[in-house]
Amino acid sequence: MQQLFQHISTYYKLSEPALEALYESLEKKELGRYEYLLTQGQVCRQMYFLEKGAIRGFYQLDGKDITHWFGFENNFVTSFHSFITGEASVENIQLEESSTLWAISKDKLTALYDEHHDIERLVRIAYENYYIKLEERYVNAQFRSAKERYDDLLKYSPHILERISLGHIASYLGISQETLSRIRSKH
Amino acid sequence: MQQLFQHISTYYKLSEPALEALYESLEKKELGRYEYLLTQGQVCRQMYFLEKGAIRGFYQLDGKDITHWFGFENNFVTSFHSFITGEASVENIQLEESSTLWAISKDKLTALYDEHHDIERLVRIAYENYYIKLEERYVNAQFRSAKERYDDLLKYSPHILERISLGHIASYLGISQETLSRIRSKH
């Protein structure tokens, strides 16, 4: 919890009453490796803050898993599409490591927006940051070669390489596992 | 202006005083084809609402233009990274058609957040929507073939095909112009 509060203060400094209300709305979850936070078809009604651990989001395409994001310490994770629209999720969220999370329901978060302008500000700022990160990821993914994408990962997100299996990383990078293995073998 | 107000009401219904304050902060711009809203190296201090026209965002890679987004009627456009961080932009924003825009400066928008909680809510909701649209675009871009990406564009954004030159569309789809031409020739 301390860690969550520490992290969100890098986005925006909440007032004491807002922090207190937020505290009241959060629920701690401890889950083991390979457990699911969400499976496709469900509506995602929770937003999670990942205090410790690793998580991936993936969906099925032609019978294969496509991993399209990872979450680690200090990340907010949810199926954004489902959480925002209230529609059934097309993605699955699975733990890659045993993890400690803080969950808040959409209803409680919505209520907090009404009661505390600064919580809505914090979330607005968080969305801004998540938006530009995604935009960067998009540009890197679409307009660069497999090798360049791997080199970027090595440079900017080496923790992913240390904690996630090659198959999932290859999928995340949008390349085959064999190609990734070959790229890697030529340092 | 009517159109902007109409459009934002699909996100969230603002109070009368908020609408009035927003009205006071907007500035109308009419620009011609090929004019620039922003060139790389500048800090983007404005957010634009595109009432009528067409716009593209692109950056330079190995001497070539890479078009990574288009804007049309009812879109909010800016260099999000630069606007949000205040850093110099790596992208250029150029008009594809003569356009009518409404501009708001970051300073004025920030002031509006303080004065009107509901304007911050509107923007938070807009970011949510833009985030999930970008996420969809990301998944489509990275995990599908050139043909599938083109078919998607044809299905979901046919207006792009009618209004934008093939070279820019190919760049947007992350494929060469020749390949796009060949895909298209086989209906």
Added chain:
DNA sequence: TTCATTTTTTGATATAAGTCAAAAAGAAAG
């Protein structure tokens, strides 16, 4: 209309990356 410029198409060839199959290496279980 005619000429010049830009955009799109077509052809030949090269290359990055995928697929299928099997071997090797690593991790887990008894």
Added chain:
DNA sequence: CTTTCTTTTTGACTTATATCAAAAAATGAA
């Protein structure tokens, strides 16, 4: 330690897409 199962690597081959070059078509100006 073996045995088993999973993950990673290697090899041979295929395929999608890029690149380079030139022709054709479209657009725009005079």
